[in-house]
Amino acid sequence: CFSNQTNVQFKAKFKFTVFNSRNEEIPTTVYTGTQQLHGYFEYIRRDLLISHVHPSDELQLVLNMTVTFDTVTRTSQAPKTLGPPEPKPAEVTKDLESIFKDAKLSDFTIVVGDKEIPVHKVVLSARSPVFAAMLEPHTEEAKTNRVVLEDVEYEVMHELLMYMYSGRSPNIQQMGLELLAAADRFQLPGLKEMADHVLRSHLIVDTACKFLVFADMYNSPELKNEAVKFISQNINSVIQVYHFRKFLNLHWEILVLLPLLAGYYYVY
Incomplete structure (x- = not known):
């Protein structure tokens, strides 16, 4: 008696065989259906079988059943070792x-x-x-x-x-x-x-020239570029804030950084 108490899916192959009086195997039927069955399916009609059997005959029926289960592969991982939390x-x-x-x-x-x-x-x-x-x-x-x-x-x-x-x-x-x-x-x-x-x-009008000088002195290219751009866009306002000629005398290098100012040197 085969019992499946684990509810695991499986496949079964059944082979029914009948032997004659000379102990010879006569043609068989093999069932390999995939649907779930309970009881028997039609193999040979009983009246047809009995009609060929004498009362003194011995009838041999053999059933071979092959059961196969699906292979289940499980990947197991070692438990993660959790270190202390980072500060x-x-x-x-x-x-x-x-x-x-x-x-x-x-x-x-x-x-x-x-x-x-x-x-x-x-x-x-x-x-x-x-x-x-x-x-x-x-x-x-x-x-x-x-x-x-x-x-x-x-x-x-x-x-x-x-x-x-x-x-x-x-x-x-x-x-x-x-x-x-x-x-x-x-x-x-x-x-x-x-x-x-x-x-x-x-960067504002009051600080632009001073920031430009510092940017050049301490190699700060981003500040230098922003200061040059700001002064160029606000040149008239910038030159009105400073004692411009005095500032340029102290920081003549600014003329190299911003040639646009050179034209204002002699005006102011």
Whole structure:
């Protein structure tokens, strides 16, 4: 008795065979239907079969059943190993900013005017090629663990260091020009790009020529192009704002950047 209690789909092949008195197999019928059946289907009519059988005869019926199941392929995956969650950028920024504000573990001092800023060599070296060279073992700064900077304002240096630690510059809107110069000096391209963007957004008649001079001096091509474009489009307004001839005497290089201004030199 065949029993399928798992509700698995299968196919069955049935072979019915009848043997005669000489134990010879007579023609058979093979059923390979795919539909589901219960009970028997018509193989041979009973009256036809009995008519050829004597009472003393022995009738041999053989049934061969072949059952095949569909192959089921399952792809198993090893359980994913979940590592610890990555720290959020805001958390990293906050932590590094806290390190900058806390002088406990500092190992280097930057002196600006009469103020000292405690910092960490590893951060300076990692963020700025200029500081990395300054802190090579053979340098005086590395031996004394301090450097005096006389040509930068304390507020600008503090803001620059805030960027080096945290990637932020909260006061860049107020000191864009100064940070552009400082970022160029200490080779901080990210801060320089931020300052460049701020200055381009602040291009007005009052600032255009000054921004152009700074852009040329500190190699800021996008700001330079925007300033040239702005001055060209607003030339009459620009020359009325400045003591123009005095400005050009101080910054004659602007005539090279913007030849259009040369014609106004002798007028104003």
